[in-house]
Amino acid sequence: MSDKNPVTGPESYPEPRFDDGALTQVASTKASRRQFIKGVIASGAVASSGAVFLTACGPGEEPAATASAGGVERLLSLNINGQVRRVDVLPNETLAMTLRYKLNLTGTKLGCDRGECGACTVLLDDEAHYSCSTLTHAAKNKAITTIEGLESESGELHPVQQAMIDELGPQCGFCTPGQIMSAVALLTANPNPTRDEARLAMSGNLCRCGAYDNYLNSVMRAAEMA
Ligand code: FES
Numbered sequence: 001m002s003d004k005n006p007v008t009g010p011e012s013y014p015e016p017r018f019d020d021g022a023l024t025q026v027a028s029t030k031a032s033r034r035q036f037i038k039g040v041i042a043s044g045a046v047a048s049s050g051a052v053f054l055t056a057c058g059p060g061e062e063p064a065a066t067a068s069a070g071g072v073e074r075l076l077s078l079n080i081n082g083q084v085r086r087v088d089v090l091p092n093e094t095l096a097m098t099l100r101y102k103l104n105l106t107g108t109k110l111g112c113d114r115g116e117c118g119a120c121t122v123l124l125d126d127e128a129h130y131s132c133s134t135l136t137h138a139a140k141n142k143a144i145t146t147i148e149g150l151e152s153e154s155g156e157l158h159p160v161q162q163a164m165i166d167e168l169g170p171q172c173g174f175c176t177p178g179q180i181m182s183a184v185a186l187l188t189a190n191p192n193p194t195r196d197e198a199r200l201a202m203s204g205n206l207c208r209c210g211a212y213d214n215y216l217n218s219v220m221r222a223a224e225m226a
């Protein structure tokens with residue numbers, strides 16, 4: 001049993017990403033639900049003004065995908081899994097939508113699409129974030145890592161992926177990519193977590209199959225392997 005407070009915990013490992021509800025461990029650097037909603041509202045306002053601009057284009061004219069007067073630049077260069085990907089992104093588009101439906105990175109799952117289940121977890125600068133609740137524009141200067149980016153160039157699985165196999169972590173597997181990304185974030189920040197620390201760090205990832213102990217066993221095995 002850890003002598004650390006299991007509620008507040010050390011500052012060094014990833015925590016759930018929203019500041020309301022049961023998962024209240026929010027790092028100050030992470031977006032809150034309120035901030036996200038404000039962002040969507042603000043970007044929606046920008047999108048509305050952009051629509052005025054677009055309808056002012058003459059017949060047959062192509063609206064520009066890049067910055068327009070009073071708008072935001074839409075053609076972004078995103079750093080995803082170590083590669084620069086150019087993609088046209090709406091102002092209010094979430095990172096999960098961009099990854100899955102524009103870049104075909106479907107390893108990132110969409111469960112609730114409202115910041116509750118963790119299926120969509122990706123890494124931004126090595127921290128776990130819900131991509132369904134992150135605007136793509138907010139991620140444009142970050143290093144984005146998805147489940148597709150964990151494998152080495154030689155095809156070797158990440159230690160967390162291998163541990164998931166060794167411990168038979170997943171059942172149906174739907175939540176597994178998100179679980180793995182949270183575990184990777186944890187072990188990056190805290191390579192030797194206690195079981196309680198790991199449980200807390202993984203608490204933002206729900207599993208309808210109830211495979212929580214299997215996932216915890218996997219995280220602890222991955223920590224031993226590293
Ligand atoms: S799909 Fe993002 S938290 Fe559930």
Ligand code: FES
Nearest residue numbers: 171172207208209
């Ligand atoms: S393994 Fe089925 S939802 Fe987690």
